[in-house]
Amino acid sequence: MVQMEINKRPFEAQEGETILDVVRRAGITVPTLCHIEGLTPTGACRVCVVEVEGMPGLVPSCSYPVAQGMKIYTHSPRAIRARKTIIELLLADHPDDCLYCVRNNRCDLQGLAADLGVRTQHYGGEKSAYREDVSSPAIIRDPNKCILCGKCVRVCEEIQGVSAIDFIGRGSRAHIGTAFDEGLNVSSCVNCGQCILVCPTGALSERSYVKEVLEALNNPDLTVVVSHAPSVSVTLGEEFGLPAGTDVDGIMCAALRQIGCDYVFDTAFTADLTIMEEGSELVHRIKNGGALPMLTSCSPGWIKFVEEFYPDLLDNLSTCKSPQQMMGAVIKSFFAERMGLDPKRIFSVSIMPCTAKKFEAARPEMMHEGETPDVDAVLTTRELARLFRMRGMDLKTMEPETADTPFGERTTAGKIFGASGGVMEAAIRSAYMLITGEELGDLNVKAVRGLEGRKEARLNINGLDVGVAVVSGLGNAAKLLDEIRAGRNDLHFVEVMTCPGGCIAGGGQPLDTDLTSVQARLRALYQLDETETKRTSHSNEWVQRLYREYLGAPLGEKSHHLLHTHYAKREVLL
Amino acid sequence: MTTETLEKPDINAILERHPDAGRDALIPLLQEVQEAFGFLSRESVVAIGRHLGLPASKIYGVATFYNQFRFQPLGRYHVQVCRGTACHVKGSFNVLTALKQALKVEAGQTTRDGLFSLEVVACLGACGLAPVITVNGEFFAGVTPAKVDKIIRDFRKEAEAS
Secondary structure, eight states: OEEEEETTEEEEEOTTOBHHHHHHHTTOOOOOSSOOTTSOOOOOSOTTEEEETTOSSOEETTTOBOOTTOEEETTOHHHHHHHHHHHHHHHHTSOSOGGGSTTTTSOHHHHHHHHTTOOSOOOOSOOOOOOOBOOSSSEEEOGGGOOOOOHHHHIIIIITSOOOEEEESOGGGOEEEEGGGOOGGGSSOOOOOHHHHHOSSTTEEEOOOHHHHHHHHTOTTOEEEEEEOTTGGGTGGGGGTOOTTOOOHHHHHHHHHHTTOSEEEEHHHHHHHHHHHHHHHHHHHHHHTOSSSEEOOOOHHHHHHHHHHOGGGGGGBOOBOOHHHHHHHHIIIIIHHHHTOOGGGEEEEEEESOSHHHHHHTSGGGEETTTEESSOEEEEHHHHHHHHHHTTOOTTTOOOOOOOSSSOOOOHHHHGGGSTTHHHHHHHHHHHHHHHSSOOSSOOOGGGOSSOSEEEEEEEETTEEEEEEEEESHHHHHHHHHHHHTTOOOOSEEEEESSTTSGGGOTTSOTTOOHHHHHHHHHHHHHHHHHOSOOSGGGOHHHHHHIIIIIOSTTSHHHHHHHBOOOOOOOOOO | OOHHHHSOOOHHHHHHTOTTOOGGGHHHHHHHHHHHHSSOOHHHHHHHHHHHTOOHHHHHHHHHHSTTOOSSOOOSEEEEEEOSHHHHHTTHHHHHHHHHHHHTOOTTOBOTTSSEEEEEESOOSOGGGOSOEEETTEEEOSOOHHHHHHHHHHHHHHHHHO
């Protein structure tokens, strides 16, 4: 225990805690632009400086450990003046185009300038002039708006183990860039968008497809079919001031119809369909000596990660397309045929928690009959909120509606796909049925739930000993893959989600995503699972009908053609 | 000339000389590779990254921090512009601008035809001749923007003639 004083009040702290940790615990807000909870502090932005009695200079509270007898002044005139000067200097090399910026009103730099009362420009001079990187189908980088806090670099390296970007150059020419300053599209970037979530300014944003969707909605020749991912209904509300974890499923359906979508489907339906295919594939692999462990293939950031970093394990990836792409495929085939629509006149939109889904939708493997994409546009949760606001949708007063048939029915097994461990739990529920012909007694597989980076379990299904693992965050995935490469062979099935915690913490989710909101979203999904009655993918009646009327059987010829694919080694600068 | 310098440099041979190198060996390794190849190619950077367990972005970041590393092969004529104090006072900034315009490259780059590479150096130790540039080690004294055009023209002619 360390005794200290914060703003003349006595306070106790643990040895090794940083000043920032303690000050925050004391209920005082010291601003920072570069701090990420749980990651290496760098002290890059200096905005968190505080005055410590007896120290000649101000100290960065995020990276300075507390000491016995320390007397800290968090908001002394000197500290505040320093913070204000730092913001003024950052603004001196920042475009003055807040009104036109994607982060207007959601920008940490803008917020701090307002909080600190920056009202005049004290510093002028030449501003940096970088080219925007618009090469990626998922993420836009504008280095002119970058304040070099380095959060994107740390998330990319420490959480995702990708390191697509780093600090390039020196001094006034320093900027964030890829190897050889190439476009993101040819870098090792997996499009996960975690960098966008941590970016304090508008330097990183998703590539927006709102305009394309609006044009489709205004085009009378097109039938607009929209499908929303399992996690979106428990996060969208936050964009409209509802508490984290509020499920707005029905209201979102109503709002999507109001803005002109012709059909509203639920991607959890194809999550159920994925389970039928993937569960069957797993059983097939176990019985026929296929490549094990089988790795899930729902998360497109993860797919690109395997293509780049672990091409030797591509055979282990499930051949199942992701729920988004299965939805696109059945919309442009079964649905189009059934409704007598020309697939080319269907505009299919996905609402996703994810920026990598934009990349996935544009992959050459994901074209309908090699011509048009199965999914024409992908909107993140944030973009959908923007679209709703633009069209004056008031989520707080709307009456809920249900999704359309045939792809609107879902079970909670498909719904929990939104959280890390959800795919695994849904798969176990149905694989048990596939192997034994009976329902699993207790459907709750709690060992694979929660936000930990890795969860493992051993199951006994009719005498068959099955090892499963669930990892989220690509850094965690890489550690497990290294074990598998080194010969670990006790696992049969591994679920991998690119983003830590799964889609509820995806790179396309609301910007205020933090541990508290992610926990609330997680609870919301399992709350639905606890209260609803249909909890297994194989009990989804429309999934069964789809097999009866169109697909035949899981892993059948039609399924193989529409719902499965293969990936190949990808050459990028690693 | 020894036989070793006649052979094409081999990145793997260089890396094999440092089997236990860790990330702290990055800069000496970059120097050694540049010494052998004249520049740091993408292939070299990737190979070094694989050897040291470092991502290419990080290596590029470190290498761009220092002026000494280049990412394009040297031109047939390597032009060094002195930007030291004496040369600066005598107008080397305008000389550099004139060179960039004449060659249509930035400092650190090589012209597309591979003829000229441009490099800025801190001091060539010939302050009495300021402003000074060198081309393949040959000194040019009291350079002006007008002289730059002539120097470049002459070397172009020389290259065409051969």
